[in-house]
Amino acid sequence: MISAGIDVGTRFVKACIVKDGEVMGWAGQDVSRDIDRVIAGVYKKALEQAGIKKRQVKKLVSTGYGAKLVKKTSFTMSSDRCAAKGAFALDPTIRTVLDCGGLFLTVTAIDEKGVFERALSNDKCAAGSGKFLEMSAQAIEIPFSSISQYAELSREPYVISSNCAVFAESEVITQVNHGRNNTDIIAGVLHSIAGRAATLFERIQAQDNVALGGGLAAVPAFADRFEQMTERKTVSLPMPPQNFGAFGAALMAQQGDPFKEGSRRK
Amino acid sequence: MIVAGCDVGSLTAEAVILKDSQVLTSKIMGVRATAEKSAVCVMDLALAQAGLKYSDIDACYSTGYGRQAIPFSQKNISEISCHGMGAYWADNSIRTIVDIGGQDCKVISIDENGLVQEFIMNDKCAAGTGRCLEVLAKALDVELHELGPLSQKARKPINLTNKCSIFMELEVMQHVYKKRKARDIAAGINNAVAKRVASLSKSVPLKPNFAITGGVSKNVGVVSRMEKLLDVKFTPLTVDPQIIGALGAAIFAQKENGNHD
Numbered sequence: 001m002i003s004a005g006i007d008v009g010t011r012f013v014k015a016c017i018v019k020d021g022e023v024m025g026w027a028g029q030d031v032s033r034d035i036d037r038v039i040a041g042v043y044k045k046a047l048e049q050a051g052i053k054k055r056q057v058k059k060l061v062s063t064g065y066g067a068k069l070v071k072k073t074s075f076t077m078s079s080d081r082c083a084a085k086g087a088f089a090l091d092p093t094i095r096t097v098l099d100c101g102g103l104f105l106t107v108t109a110i111d112e113k114g115v116f117e118r119a120l121s122n123d124k125c126a127a128g129s130g131k132f133l134e135m136s137a138q139a140i141e142i143p144f145s146s147i148s149q150y151a152e153l154s155r156e157p158y159v160i161s162s163n164c165a166v167f168a169e170s171e172v173i174t175q176v177n178h179g180r181n182n183t184d185i186i187a188g189v190l191h192s193i194a195g196r197a198a199t200l201f202e203r204i205q206a207q208d209n210v211a212l213g214g215g216l217a218a219v220p221a222f223a224d225r226f227e228q229m230t231e232r233k234t235v236s237l238p239m240p241p242q243n244f245g246a247f248g249a250a251l252m253a254q255q256g257d258p259f260k261e262g263s264r265r266k
Numbered sequence: 267m268i269v270a271g272c273d274v275g276s277l278t279a280e281a282v283i284l285k286d287s288q289v290l291t292s293k294i295m296g297v298r299a300t301a302e303k304s305a306v307c308v309m310d311l312a313l314a315q316a317g318l319k320y321s322d323i324d325a326c327y328s329t330g331y332g333r334q335a336i337p338f339s340q341k342n343i344s345e346i347s348c349h350g351m352g353a354y355w356a357d358n359s360i361r362t363i364v365d366i367g368g369q370d371c372k373v374i375s376i377d378e379n380g381l382v383q384e385f386i387m388n389d390k391c392a393a394g395t396g397r398c399l400e401v402l403a404k405a406l407d408v409e410l411h412e413l414g415p416l417s418q419k420a421r422k423p424i425n426l427t428n429k430c431s432i433f434m435e436l437e438v439m440q441h442v443y444k445k446r447k448a449r450d451i452a453a454g455i456n457n458a459v460a461k462r463v464a465s466l467s468k469s470v471p472l473k474p475n476f477a478i479t480g481g482v483s484k485n486v487g488v489v490s491r492m493e494k495l496l497d498v499k500f501t502p503l504t505v506d507p508q509i510i511g512a513l514g515a516a517i518f519a520q521k522e523n524g525n526h527d
Contacts, residue, residue: 010436033407035443065436069443103436125391126432166392166401166431167369170276177299 005249008066011102025050086248100216128196271515277368301332348514354380394462456487
């Protein structure tokens with residue numbers, strides 16, 4: 001059976017096409033004002049990559065912050081469940097998934113069968129999110145893809161005093177104007193964000209093994225700092241971490257809506 | 267006697283020059299790279315407009331976020347005292363001042379001499395500040411100064427439930443995706459900022475009369491919503507509400523350097 005998952009995140013839209021549990025194609029794109037077109041475009045690209053026609057897709061499941069914006073879905077599913085599903089399918093030793101996305105940090109615990117146990121998220125404040133890193137990097141003119149290289153060069157990471165992502169942006173600009181190296185600033189921002197993620201992670205009393213998902217996980221310097229702080233090793237999975245959600249949604253589609261078919265909601 | 271006050275905030279810098287207790291000139295501009303540059307730049311503009319030189323100024327005090335870095339100032343005073351004094355000087359019936367600046371918001375209670383009695387301030391979180399309005403205006407794709415007038419035309423204002431500016435930005439985007447009218451979203455944005463400031467003001471005794479100062483006081487949507495939420499009327503000030511901080515600094519300079527009038 002062929003199914004599709006679309007993950008409408010706060011910063012990116014991702015789509016994944018799955019046939020009998022195997023990934024056939026995926027695509028991702030920045031969100032923009034015309035969200036309908038972005039969703040349609042990403043879906044089309046993923047279908048093209050998979051060499052599949054839209055009518056061959058038996059079921060479509062959407063997830064993420066904007067899940068409801070996707071039309072003609074079989075059902076929608078929360079992103080913590082989808083990311084956990086995706087990660088577990090790639091490696092059944094995973095018990096905890098920390099999804100570090102554009103605006104939300106979510107940590108999900110799953111049991112040895114991959115069943116969702118509990119989740120925690122930063123739902124009040126964007127401190128520690130990918131957006132925090134993105135805004136800071138932009139303010140000090142470091143391309144997002146080079147953040148890790150810059151951070152590695154830092155000798156004396158700057159300690160960010162603002163907890164608010166909006167204020168951190170002006171704080172880093174002030175620091176640059178006072179002649180501080182942008183390498184030290186970006187290292188400090190990464191440290192602050194990893195600290196937030198680590199706190200959330202400790203709160204859920206996470207079990208090994210741990211997988212990192214989301215756009216932030218693709219920044220190696222972030223993953224390194226997170227591992228140092230929590231003194232845990234994270235497992236790297238054979239898929240870009242941004243795609244766990246869309247992949248998980250497509251897998252959910254294969255099985256049908258667990259809430260509708262009488263399965264227990266935890 | 268000629269005195270000056272300089273207020274270097276997080277987003278704008280203001281300078282006021284007083285001659286014999288009359289406002290000779292005032293200037294507002296966006297901040298430069300450092301607080302020092304902003305101060306020199308805005309003061310140069312004010313002096314040029316007044317046709318004066320630095321040596322003509324008898325005393326100059328500074329205030330605001332960058333107040334310690336200003337080379338030509340003899341003393342720096344907290345912006346809380348300056349906003350209190352500035353508003354009191356503009357209208358001596360004022361007892362409560364709501365100041366919504368670029369990176370903070372505060373509610374100040376003053377006595378019958380214009381001195382601060384109590385205050386409460388938020389400078390930890392951008393919600394309820396000018397910066398938040400700026401972020402949300404950008405998300406809505408309108409100019410900051412258009413938010414006020416636009417919101418006045420709203421029929422069904424949206425309700426923003428988040429407290430964090432960045433989550434609010436996301437919420438605004440969702441309403442944009444749903445093709446809600448810009449005026450209704452603008453009203454929702456103004457209401458959300460007003461709500462944050464109003465919730466802050468619960469911790470300070472609210473005595474009449476009331477004044478609203480700072481850059482956000484120019485947004486009619488936020489101001490009218492604040493009046494409704496606090497159930498008060500703001501007394502319109504005779505001077506530009508954005509220069510109140512700098513004005514207060516100048517008044518202190520005058521008081522502490524003779525010529526009490």
